[in-house]
Amino acid sequence: MAADGNTKPPKKLSLKENYAMLTRGLDWEPTYQKKEDIFRTIDFEGIKIHDWDKWEDPFRLTMDAYWKYQGEKERKLYAIIDAFQQGNGQFNVTDARYVQALKIFLNGIVELEYASHRGFCMLGREFPGAGPRIAAQMQSIDELRHATTQIHAISHYNKYFEGMENFPYQFDRVWYLSIPKSFFEDACTSGPFEFIVAISFAFEYVLTNLAFMPWMSGAAFNGDMSTVSFGFSAQSDEARHMTLGIECIKFLLEQDPANVPLVQKWIDKWFWRGYRLLALLATMMDYILPKRVMSWSEAWTIYYEENGGALFADLARYGIKPPKYADVTIKEKGRVSHEMWSVFYANRNALGFGIWLPSEEEMDWFSEKYPDTFDKYYRPRYEHWRELEKAGTPFTCKVLPQLCQTCQWPCLYTEADDATEFVHRESEYKGETFHFCSDGCKDIFDDEPEKFVHAWMPVNQIYQGNCFLPGVDPTAPDFNPMAEALKYMGLKPGIDGGLFKDHLDAKRWEQWTSRPANIHEGAYTDAVRSTNTPAPKA
Amino acid sequence: MPTKAITPDYHGDFQDTVDKYHGQQLISVCWEKHTSFGWPMCLPVPPDMPFGGIIQNILPMIYSDHPDFAKIEWDKVQWSTSKGPFTPDPAKSLADHGIKHKHQIRFRTPGLDGHNGGG
Numbered sequence: 001m002a003a004d005g006n007t008k009p010p011k012k013l014s015l016k017e018n019y020a021m022l023t024r025g026l027d028w029e030p031t032y033q034k035k036e037d038i039f040r041t042i043d044f045e046g047i048k049i050h051d052w053d054k055w056e057d058p059f060r061l062t063m064d065a066y067w068k069y070q071g072e073k074e075r076k077l078y079a080i081i082d083a084f085q086q087g088n089g090q091f092n093v094t095d096a097r098y099v100q101a102l103k104i105f106l107n108g109i110v111e112l113e114y115a116s117h118r119g120f121c122m123l124g125r126e127f128p129g130a131g132p133r134i135a136a137q138m139q140s141i142d143e144l145r146h147a148t149t150q151i152h153a154i155s156h157y158n159k160y161f162e163g164m165e166n167f168p169y170q171f172d173r174v175w176y177l178s179i180p181k182s183f184f185e186d187a188c189t190s191g192p193f194e195f196i197v198a199i200s201f202a203f204e205y206v207l208t209n210l211a212f213m214p215w216m217s218g219a220a221f222n223g224d225m226s227t228v229s230f231g232f233s234a235q236s237d238e239a240r241h242m243t244l245g246i247e248c249i250k251f252l253l254e255q256d257p258a259n260v261p262l263v264q265k266w267i268d269k270w271f272w273r274g275y276r277l278l279a280l281l282a283t284m285m286d287y288i289l290p291k292r293v294m295s296w297s298e299a300w301t302i303y304y305e306e307n308g309g310a311l312f313a314d315l316a317r318y319g320i321k322p323p324k325y326a327d328v329t330i331k332e333k334g335r336v337s338h339e340m341w342s343v344f345y346a347n348r349n350a351l352g353f354g355i356w357l358p359s360e361e362e363m364d365w366f367s368e369k370y371p372d373t374f375d376k377y378y379r380p381r382y383e384h385w386r387e388l389e390k391a392g393t394p395f396t397c398k399v400l401p402q403l404c405q406t407c408q409w410p411c412l413y414t415e416a417d418d419a420t421e422f423v424h425r426e427s428e429y430k431g432e433t434f435h436f437c438s439d440g441c442k443d444i445f446d447d448e449p450e451k452f453v454h455a456w457m458p459v460n461q462i463y464q465g466n467c468f469l470p471g472v473d474p475t476a477p478d479f480n481p482m483a484e485a486l487k488y489m490g491l492k493p494g495i496d497g498g499l500f501k502d503h504l505d506a507k508r509w510e511q512w513t514s515r516p517a518n519i520h521e522g523a524y525t526d527a528v529r530s531t532n533t534p535a536p537k538a
Numbered sequence: 539m540p541t542k543a544i545t546p547d548y549h550g551d552f553q554d555t556v557d558k559y560h561g562q563q564l565i566s567v568c569w570e571k572h573t574s575f576g577w578p579m580c581l582p583v584p585p586d587m588p589f590g591g592i593i594q595n596i597l598p599m600i601y602s603d604h605p606d607f608a609k610i611e612w613d614k615v616q617w618s619t620s621k622g623p624f625t626p627d628p629a630k631s632l633a634d635h636g637i638k639h640k641h642q643i644r645f646r647t648p649g650l651d652g653h654n655g656g657g
Contacts (some may be wrong), residue, residue, distance in 0.1 A: 044544050191542070343576035381574045381656030384605075399579035399600050402566040402642070410577040420571050420657065422578060424642065426620055432552060433620075433640040435566065435578075448541040454550035463582045464558045 019060040024053065027130035039128045045191035048256035052129025055251055058243050059135075066138055070145065073233050077149065080229040085156050094222040094290040096161070096509035096517040097500060100353040101288035102153075102227065103163045104280060105215075107352060108180045110150045111171040115184035117143035119195050126192045132251075135244050136196075142237040149230050156226070160512075161505050163352045166490045173467070173489045174352065175458035182408045182455060183277050187270075189451075193252065194266050200245035202270030202323075204238065206308055210278055212238060214299045218289045253318040260319045265447070271323035272440035276407040279336050283344065286337035286366070287358065290519050295369035300333045325440045331416040334373040338366075342381065343412050346397035350482075352491055354500030357382050357389065359520040377419050394499065400459045400482075405434040405452050406441035413437050429453065556639035565632070566642040567592070569601055571650075573657030578642060589635060590628030592643065606650040616646040 120140035216231035282296035348355035401410030436442040506517035510527040568578035
């Protein structure tokens, strides 16, 4: 301010002017460097952009507004998390098996948030348009915030429960975490336009409602106020990310008709990859949440078939069709969670969370929610396995799976039109055979085989002898490759996985809370007091 | 299709070639209709292993806990690979049968279609 006090302070810009300055006025045309040398990755995918200023960010968020909003969200969130921790909120969740769902969610998702942060950092550098560059930079900060918040959630739950102490180490090694890992590594090693279609549109816009709506309401229903608060805090960011996703699709499609087939190819690919990734969520919703809000089949009907159907009807005017193999996802919706829980059960000793068979009451819920499939295919399976458990010889799978070269799931899925037949799909490329879980994954490989031939496939790596800790002697007479591979993955045999009734989380839960560790099973230990005893009067 | 990349002629080194398996090769084994096993099994075996070794050692190790397994009539089993049906000779090796690294051996046992319909 001028010392004489006569100069008026400069007029503050309106939000609109502020945003225009940020995304248009402050950008410049380079003069002593060629534009293509500055933005080196913008052309090779074949996308044509004629006018970056046509990019319209519906939020028009300025930097000062962004910091203000995000700062408020953080203050509210951490106030609730502090209260949750001080009030021992971890014991107010329904039971200890709910925590098993949290483990999958947190161990799987934190590194994805971080990978997403990295991906959007790259876009924030590589897009020549200042508008999308700013939007990508904000999203990259959001994703880092989400990862940080989730790590705080881990650090609290980790004080009381097994299997959450080692997430970055495990993410790079555990066989089933290679599925989310490979998903984001495929996206981050794509060009900037494929990345934004993959993550902002196919994943965030089309699919993450499935994560946020049913999963977060499931967390609320099961008393996990920590996760719910995170969900609410992240959801307003997600709304902005989803808007970025739809805006980016419309921008690409309106810029040049030649972009349409490329965008369609990426929608097909990333819808399928995202759908396969969400199979974990299907299992969490149907099997792990002690109190359920809706079945996976119902969620898929509402959030993909109905909402997604309306979206793709809207995009039809650009020549965009619904994702290829969407019909397969609809045929699979009555099976995915059951097929997956079966393989988790059969391989429970190689997991980082405890596993159980559904109770009679839960099977009745499945019969109601899955009238065409559950009683026919899965109830007889579980009843047989229940008998084997009672006989003291629980069913266990003895050999590692054939993996899908694209999504890295075991080839556990069945034919879209016949739930009794395994899917067999393979390609031969340069004389070598590659297996796939589906036509969707085979198409992705066939389109870019060189990108997938060097995938780090956990089963194959174990058999090559690459998954042992230093100092282990594979030639020793008592060498057990499976046990050593589990140690390499950071999974503690007999502690992290196995039958839930024997799990440390279950035993400790009952000791600490005097409540059943699995509300559908009754007490596992003597520590559970009778819930029929009335509380003594004060 | 070639991978579009910022470097021309982008290529990835094959991660799982047979030379990385210390004299063994990977095979996949799948008992059709028996979906309760969850997946086709992947395991390393020596290429000169006779096919009889698959039937006598490998398959019982994987599948013998299943109630259908003891009922299998082995002369009625239908064998196939992705190339189509074949009739194995127990004395001949996997290599003699043309079963190479990462190939899949499927077998079907008509009439034995999973325990109580549960796979």
